[in-house]
Amino acid sequence: MAEVTNAGAKSGEDGVVRGQDIARGVANLVNLSTPLGLVIAGLGRARFSRGPRGLLLGTSYRLALPPAVAFTVGNVILTRHTRDELLSRPRLLAHEERHTWQYVVCLGLPLIPLYLAACGWSYLQSGDFASHNVFERTAGLADGGYPEG
Numbered sequence: 001m002a003e004v005t006n007a008g009a010k011s012g013e014d015g016v017v018r019g020q021d022i023a024r025g026v027a028n029l030v031n032l033s034t035p036l037g038l039v040i041a042g043l044g045r046a047r048f049s050r051g052p053r054g055l056l057l058g059t060s061y062r063l064a065l066p067p068a069v070a071f072t073v074g075n076v077i078l079t080r081h082t083r084d085e086l087l088s089r090p091r092l093l094a095h096e097e098r099h100t101w102q103y104v105v106c107l108g109l110p111l112i113p114l115y116l117a118a119c120g121w122s123y124l125q126s127g128d129f130a131s132h133n134v135f136e137r138t139a140g141l142a143d144g145g146y147p148e149g
């Protein structure tokens, strides 16, 4: 059993969905952030698939905006990468997964204007959108590919 679990964990698809993952999924469905994420994924002609821990993946996203390597709306993690490329970057996936919890804490869509305000604050402080952005800092700057400020 351990071999199966380890193999699954390595690929990021261990199939284990915990109670907290289900609670997050329900919260981000009800607060409408996941439905918005699905709409954005559709607009970006992303390929949908199920990710680890109840996450939804929208890979091979095709729109130019936002310019980030990956971004998260509700329980939907969107990226221009392929599914295999995303799953091969567990630190990036962990960073984006932390953003899914931020949607829960912010009751969904209010996260978006709060996040944009945090980007503005960070830009005024440091000239970039992440270094002093509370959402990016708590999601882990290094895991998200940002320099640690």
Ligand SMILES: [Zn+2]
Residues within 6 Å of the ligand: 095, 096, 099, 135, 136, 139, 144
């Ligand atoms: Zn981030």
